[in-house]
Amino acid sequence: MKKSAAPQKICYLKDADQGHGVIYNLEYNTNNQLITFEGFPDFNQITYENNLPKKVSSSFDDSYHITYEYDNKGSLSLINFLGKDSRDKPFEFKSKVYNNTKKQIERVDLSMPVFDEILVTKFEYDANHNIKKIFLVENGQNRLILENLSFDDKKSPYINTPLGNLMMYFTIFSATIGGENTTYFQNKNNPISTKIYSDSGDISFTYSYEYTPEGYISKAKISKKQNGQESSHQEIFTYTCK
Template sequence: MKFSKLICLPFLLIIIIFACGKKEITLLKEKELIVTPKLCYLKSADHGHGVIYSYSYDAKNQLSQIDGFPDFNFISYENGMPKKATNSFDKSYYIGFDYDTKGALSQISFVGKDSRGKAFEFKSKVYTNTKKQIETIDLLLPVFDEIVVTKMEYDSKGNTKKISLIEGGKSKTLLENLTFDDKKSPYLNTPFANVMAYFVIFSATIGAENTTYFSNKNNATSTKIYSDNGDILYSYKYEYNNEGYAIKTKVTRKAEGKEQNYDETYVYDCK
């Protein structure tokens, strides 16, 4: 009998310790750990075909410098909005951005001198919706002979769904992003929607590339560009970092019966 008591006592202690430990574990589980997601700012982007951009930001995390883009390499701000894009290699040329009283983009101006030294100024009128998204641009560029009227449509998440050309009152689709993922675009924290709008439209107009990534919130997974030489189909497969931003893209481009594959890579500063 004495022997059995000696056995039972340690066994009882083990049960009590185990019960207390289990309670502590439960309490730890109930106390959730709040994790604040990091904001990732794009430092460099390799879009394939030798198109490589590098980005720098000011103290307010506003994009201030871009290397690798031919039109400009510096952006200045006014009241937190991009006001002027300049090229340090050609200070006679700049792109200006004007806004209405509500802070929506209302005009894009291209100011400079042509090859003969003659001054020019091309103004493009911009029409926006209640979300300050560009709906229509009467685009006038130095390389265009006349105004090109284009319309932009968006999905419920703010991604560019379609770009259309308006001619003679009729709409002609230039580019259509067919599907998107639910992850973060590399340019999500880079205010490029207004600054690069003209370039996105220009790229779609000449049927070259899909550059809507400059303004999208998520990442396009399939795209169709309508070209006079035949439609161009793009498909994209992504890899993401821990914060949900795309870090690598495998691109497949199908045009004129041929398939081309290449990679895009993105590097960030997450903080």
């Protein structure tokens, strides 16, 4: 008789050294829900309502937090930034989120304290639900700002976390302001080649990976090229597998 294959273990990201001095430490509750995300400046605590992440906040700064609302299908519909400004005056910025029939986010009208106006952004996906393109809508025209040109067929480190929705605002912010590709929070697979179209010169990223036996990234080498200048850094990931 043939032995049946052992069930595939599910791995939960425990530590992520993203390079550049960015190190994330993740902790989960008994339901394998991510509740602590140390190392990210905006928040480190996640609270849930009806098994959906409802609020993120910082244990260091209680003057600012973000809440998330969902439609009746459990798709993200609103991101709400709440806090107080430097004069202790309360503020609230609501970002509307639109989904397609596949429950993919296809548009975010991003309103944040750091922006003077709403950023309208649109998304295109590949057949594996990875973000392929991010557009900024300006004067009714779509301007491509990020393009993931190719992917591997392995699992993203963040695939078993709720950070895809929670960090969508940061993915948009990173691409538009910092020229960084943080779509790994949303994607199922890992990019091999990416381009960011920036006013200060297009940026090309290429990625090479080592993997765990379960098919998650253990190491990544990222090479970046902009205006003829090349640089590279390494990322390291560790997991708890069950």
